[in-house]
Amino acid sequence: MCRAVVVAACLLAACKSNPSKLDDVGSAPNGNDPWAQTFAKHDGDATTADSGGGGLGFDLQGILEKIKDSIDTPGPYESPKKSKDFDEEKPHWAVMGVAGGIVEREAFSLTGGGRGTELRNLATRLRSLAKNDKVQGLILRVEPLDISLPDVVELRDAMHDFRASGKKLDCHTEDASNSTYLVLAACDRIGLAPLGNIAVPGPSAMPLHIKPLLDKLAIEADFIHVGAYKGAAEPLTRDAPSKEMEETLNAILDQRYATMVDIISKERKVDAAAVKTLIDTALFPAEQAKTAKLVDEVTSWEEFRDSVKAPWTKLEIEPDDKDQLAAMMKLARFIGAMPPERPLGDHVAVVYALGDIVDGDGDGVIGARQQIASHTLVSALRALTFDDSVKAVVLRIDSGGGSAQASELIWAAVEQLKAKKPVIVSMSDVAASGGYYIASGATKIFAHEDTLTGSIGVVGGRIAPAAALAKLGVNTFPMGRGKHATIMSSLKPWNDEEKQIIRANMEAVYTTFVGRVAQGRSKTAEQIQPLAQGRVWTGLKAKSLGLVDEIGGLDAALDEARKLAKVEPTTALEIYPPSPTLRDVLAGWGQVHAPFGLSASAMATESIRALDPRIADAAARLLDLVASFQTTHVQTIAILPELQ
Structure with missing residues (x-):
């Protein structure tokens, strides 16, 4: 967009400096043409000081302002933006x-x-x-x-x-x-x-x-599945x-x-x-x-x-910022000429943990608005841990979980953070399975009555397409050294002995999950077991069971964090993930895994979408689930149908 504006400005400058033979250069400006006044004031004196034109003989700033005004002003066939008697200084x-x-x-x-x-x-x-x-x-x-x-x-x-x-x-x-x-x-x-x-x-x-x-x-x-109710x-x-x-x-x-x-x-x-x-x-x-x-x-x-x-x-929901200095500072922060905007002095930070929990860096900071990547979030939590100006952290969770390993790493980072300052969890729509895993150790947990939480259980597996490939004329012959060398690479279903190996691993993860919850909720593992088994609870029921502390939203969690941190309610918040910068965009570009922003599941379900978008979305979610198990065989994840 910026490049287009610069190119347009250069073209305007060229046209101004070299009028066409068809131009009536001697005529006076049309009083009804708002653009005419912009150029007319420089006629007759090529050396007149310009307003941002860089000595090119035209008013670049004026042009850009008129472009903005033109965009903001409704067209002749559009609804008005204000009544005729509106005065912003009057009620x-x-x-x-x-x-x-x-x-x-x-x-x-x-x-x-x-x-x-x-x-x-x-x-x-x-x-x-x-x-x-x-x-x-x-x-x-x-x-x-x-x-x-x-x-x-x-x-x-x-x-x-x-x-x-x-x-x-x-x-x-x-x-x-x-x-x-x-x-x-x-x-x-x-x-x-x-x-x-x-x-x-x-x-x-x-x-x-x-x-x-x-x-x-x-x-x-x-x-x-480990857990009678674990139905992911x-x-x-x-x-x-x-x-x-x-x-x-x-x-x-x-x-x-x-x-x-x-x-x-x-x-x-x-x-x-x-x-x-x-x-x-x-x-x-x-x-x-x-x-x-x-x-x-x-x-x-x-x-x-x-x-x-x-x-x-x-x-508009986003206030129109008419402060040119503020706009310039925002641009400077985006390109990295100024550090990110953060509150001065002691304050509370809000960390959003949204989407599936995945291993590694994911799509970086720019992807943190829709994905919980363990390396990315752990780095952010550690930075807040050692920032003495951050007196408390509100962890806002909307996630059905994902990778068990990633959930454990994030849990550990929350524990380290809690050792130095209060960590208040605010559950949004869903904080289940891995979403509850990373919440369980918080100083205090807030949830809505209709939040979906719990789902303390483990699921593991993979898709075995060997028979399907054989139908297509593709035969596979897994080979290896070691009795179970092909346990993860074979395209056939696991045999009984292999299933026992996988189950033992999953049960160890489940035992750790239950232990983390017991530790965080100040209970024994035996007390948590009846509440676990992969069962999903509403926030209201979870409170009665002791899995959450209070019924309330983000505002209630912020009030608690400020009280524990002894920070005034008017103090600005630090928000993670922050507004994206050019560096985030460039880093994220290198981590995009699907072409043109489309996932394989989205492309595979495009024909279904023409029949019913809801079914297509659900099918895409299931295909994404299948794909995730190809690389992450054991997960703490809850998959529920869409609730209308």
């Missing part, structure tokens, strides 16, 4: 759009930019607007959201904080279902488009099993969910159903029995939604917005 309403994925940290692709709105940024923006004495109220235009239930709870907390400031929060949507509607329910007033729908069918799960497909292909999934590989090894998996999923759905009923009942002032009837009805066209008290008004967006009868202006 007004703010208008903001919220749509798509709500994520912990915005993930960056080296080929496709970022994706998702960060939950923390959105919550901070709401609380900032609550303190703005010029903002009388806020209108949210809410489009379908991809957001987990625990994140719904945290976003709703921020929305209630806005309302607690004495300001009105109005929301409008064209369609909403389940989690999106639970967000809307936190508003003072809900508007729905005339042909819109509200769908509250209740929480659901759809386990996807591909063993019958593997059977047709003569591919065998050779897996072993069930989609590969069973035709249907086991009774243990059904029991787990039913408990999760029961808790999420209870949360949904409670929120709608309290927010819409409808008794719980009536809410359950609404859920059983499921789908409500606009007028029926109003009759059922799920929305307050049926009206278009423009009419809803203008009904506040006050000046308004459209805002």
